[in-house]
Amino acid sequence: MNAAESNPTPTEAESTTESATKSNFIRDIMIADIESGKHGGRIQTRFPPEPNGYLHIGHAKAICLDFGLAKEFGGKTNLRFDDTNPSKEDTEYVEAIKADVQWLGFQWDGLFYASDYFQQLYDWAVQLIKADKAYVCDLTADQTREYRGTLTEPGKDSPYRNRSVEENLDLFERMKNGEFPDGSRTLRAKIDMASSNLNFRDPVMYRILHMEHHQTGNEWCIYPMYDYAHGQSDSIEQVTHSMCTLEFDNNRPLYNWFIEQLGIFPSQQYEFDRLNLTYTIMSKRKLLKLVQDKLVNGWDDPRMPTLSGMRRRGYTPEAIRNFCASLGVSKTNGTTQLQQLEYYVREDLNKHSLRVAAVLKPLKVMLTNYPDDLVEEMDAVNNPEDASAGTRKVPFSKTLYIEQDDFREVPPPKFYRLSPGKEVRLRYGYIIKCEEVIKDADGNIVELRCTYDPETRSGGPSTRKVKATIHWVSAAHALDAEVRMYDTLFTKENPEEVEEGQDFTANLNPNSLEVLTSKVEPSLLDAVAGDRYQFERMGYFCVDPNTAPGKLVFNKTIGLKDTWAKIEQRGK
Ligand code: ATP
Numbered sequence: 001m002n003a004a005e006s007n008p009t010p011t012e013a014e015s016t017t018e019s020a021t022k023s024n025f026i027r028d029i030m031i032a033d034i035e036s037g038k039h040g041g042r043i044q045t046r047f048p049p050e051p052n053g054y055l056h057i058g059h060a061k062a063i064c065l066d067f068g069l070a071k072e073f074g075g076k077t078n079l080r081f082d083d084t085n086p087s088k089e090d091t092e093y094v095e096a097i098k099a100d101v102q103w104l105g106f107q108w109d110g111l112f113y114a115s116d117y118f119q120q121l122y123d124w125a126v127q128l129i130k131a132d133k134a135y136v137c138d139l140t141a142d143q144t145r146e147y148r149g150t151l152t153e154p155g156k157d158s159p160y161r162n163r164s165v166e167e168n169l170d171l172f173e174r175m176k177n178g179e180f181p182d183g184s185r186t187l188r189a190k191i192d193m194a195s196s197n198l199n200f201r202d203p204v205m206y207r208i209l210h211m212e213h214h215q216t217g218n219e220w221c222i223y224p225m226y227d228y229a230h231g232q233s234d235s236i237e238q239v240t241h242s243m244c245t246l247e248f249d250n251n252r253p254l255y256n257w258f259i260e261q262l263g264i265f266p267s268q269q270y271e272f273d274r275l276n277l278t279y280t281i282m283s284k285r286k287l288l289k290l291v292q293d294k295l296v297n298g299w300d301d302p303r304m305p306t307l308s309g310m311r312r313r314g315y316t317p318e319a320i321r322n323f324c325a326s327l328g329v330s331k332t333n334g335t336t337q338l339q340q341l342e343y344y345v346r347e348d349l350n351k352h353s354l355r356v357a358a359v360l361k362p363l364k365v366m367l368t369n370y371p372d373d374l375v376e377e378m379d380a381v382n383n384p385e386d387a388s389a390g391t392r393k394v395p396f397s398k399t400l401y402i403e404q405d406d407f408r409e410v411p412p413p414k415f416y417r418l419s420p421g422k423e424v425r426l427r428y429g430y431i432i433k434c435e436e437v438i439k440d441a442d443g444n445i446v447e448l449r450c451t452y453d454p455e456t457r458s459g460g461p462s463t464r465k466v467k468a469t470i471h472w473v474s475a476a477h478a479l480d481a482e483v484r485m486y487d488t489l490f491t492k493e494n495p496e497e498v499e500e501g502q503d504f505t506a507n508l509n510p511n512s513l514e515v516l517t518s519k520v521e522p523s524l525l526d527a528v529a530g531d532r533y534q535f536e537r538m539g540y541f542c543v544d545p546n547t548a549p550g551k552l553v554f555n556k557t558i559g560l561k562d563t564w565a566k567i568e569q570r571g572k
């Protein structure tokens, strides 16, 4: 199953969208705010990842919006690590996130950590206690949940809700000083236990966690919750438009409540739809499970939806940005076809990749009437889409490799490539005819004996035509290469669709990686990790970092549109 074959690709009009930000409701709000002079017409955004995993293609959508919109309006964008949960976070992730944002083509104005603001957040918490808007609560986590009530039932007041300001100040300070064990107390906002919005039922602002933090070390043993930290961090940075995904819709009133109570810069939150892609999962928790359980080879496994995986696979930042620009920004979540992303990858690679010959599954061809020691240098075009890319010489000789798939002993109807007694053109070479099929003792085809027509050299005067042209490499000159072929990581469009008692890993595609021993043309000798090529007729491939001197390793980025596969499918 190859996802690329079955679904429509975007139209020409969509494909030419180059602006990072086509019209959307957040952009319209910004335009209106600039016109009305709100915040002096200033636009400040932020991208706020939690450093608890690597960035994925969903984050790319958020990054393109946060950075793209600010850039469009001459504004600024901060990269802020939302690092309020030391139990899941790590500097490895901080460094990977920075590298990925830059690779995608964006540069932040300010680089901040929510943990930079721990002292300010603490001081504001004290201010809220003094205003009788926050209290220290001794309920356990389970009790707190019980007291909160449900969507249909109001909550109950905590028995600690009416502690005096003095007692709260004293207890909160002692929480900070490390006098109490994890989970024994929290600081809660005093709002309304009967509110229809559950987030308003005295939300927890601080919890006790005796744990070293990757930025602040052992300085703190109380950590602010997301809802208390996020809006205040936005406000400190004077963020004008704080964009996040739709699931935070219900948190917006609380975001506003803290800012109002504290009387600080009025940042505002706007929610947009999450990117979901078919055959893909995006939850960092689940991606971490794939890595930890070694179901993939690390965060940058080319099958992963992470930016580092896509980079390793050969996707370009331009392609990802164009894909993000093609996505709508809306108020309802949907699922985007993986083919839409692949379309933009193919479109960009087609423009920029050098063409080379690689025989992925080699079959030896001996030209019986070709001189034994002759080596001809054939002229090959580097990129038909880009004349400035020029030409190169490729060696041609008596013994060649062609693709096993380009030969059929018994050709089906409309198969115009090589078969016994039939002719085919070798690209940049000659027309050859298959005279004899050599098999081993088990009946496997090991070699074709062919003749070539010396009058038919490409570019020469002959006008003789055959129906198909195939690629080849010269056996004596070709380099060995390991080629890693990929299919989707999951077999289901929605990997979360599972039988009872299973989890998403039940839908992992057992055939998502196939490793081939291939032959590539000698011009690839000096290829280095990250170089991208089109292997003619086979697709786009990228040099893997596992490449070492004498050991070329390629990842298949994506196929070309395979017309033969379509003809065969239709025939079925
Ligand atoms: P997870 O739940 O997998 O940990 P997250 O949303 O908590 O993901 P963050 O690191 O907090 O991940 O996300 C940083 C920013 O990226 C947030 O503003 C978030 O809304 C946005 N984002 C995350 N996933 C997506 C997605 N699939 N589509 C669009 N934006 C996303």
Ligand code: MG
Binding pocket: 050
């Ligand atoms: Mg998160």
